[in-house]
Amino acid sequence: MSNVKDTTKANNQLIYAKRNMWTGILFGFGIVAFIDEAVFHQLLHWHHFYDKSTTEIGLVSDGLFHAFSFFATIGSSFLLADLHRRHAFWLKRWIGGIFLGAGVFQLYDGIIQHKLMRLHQIRYHVDVFPYDLVWNITAVIMIVIGIVLLYRTQS
Template sequence: MGARGRSMAAAALIGAAVMAAVDEIVFHQILGWHHFYDRSTPSIGLLTDGLLHTAELLGLVAGFVWWADLRRRGTLAGGHAWAGLFLGAGGFQLFDGIVDHKLLRLHQIRYGVPDLLPYDLAWNASALVLLAIGAALAVRAARRSR
């Protein structure tokens, strides 16, 4: 993997970790809509939120160490890194929306509402917007680096 790919991958790790943090802080803690794993006791739900928080922090640290190393070596490709950030954030969001919410049914976006469809559509649509931005930035970065 070349410098462009490493720049994109490091930033994608940061993007996924940032989106996990937004999910965990906003939807798990502030709004209290769900826990990471809601198919057990509230204590288990809280434990799984802590494990998700641990994973996101490890992802942030690893991603920023990788990013800093690329920068120190003078090989960080800024355009590719921006693309990776959005691709990582959108990828996490879409994975969570489809795999965690629907396939594995670890949790739903929100409980106690008559219809989950608007929440699911908004969740996955926001993921697709982030992915589209990341893809557009990746194409732009590739064109500029020729």
């Protein structure tokens, strides 16, 4: 009976491989956005999501950013529960998606929001180059880990 159950789960994992990946990506978006907002916005007070206006607008933008991270995390949790219900959850593929999603979000934040759109910088009144370097290299490392994990779980 155990072999039948294992075979069914393996087949379901293959059928829902993309959903495992996308559920992880969405969770990765949410979790890295939450960490960014909680650590750099709230605890360290280095910046707000939008720093081109008043502090009040910055706080409102942080609230919207926090809502995004919350909904992404909760939404992915519902998708994750559905994968478990279908006996299709694939841990390694899901974790690969998390790393890919977190890395892509962080690289997007570091390049698009920080440099191109100039919504905010990581820090102000310091040499920001080392911060940018660590931020973006960490993002690339997460993306590479995610791609490797996802590649290893291809059907």
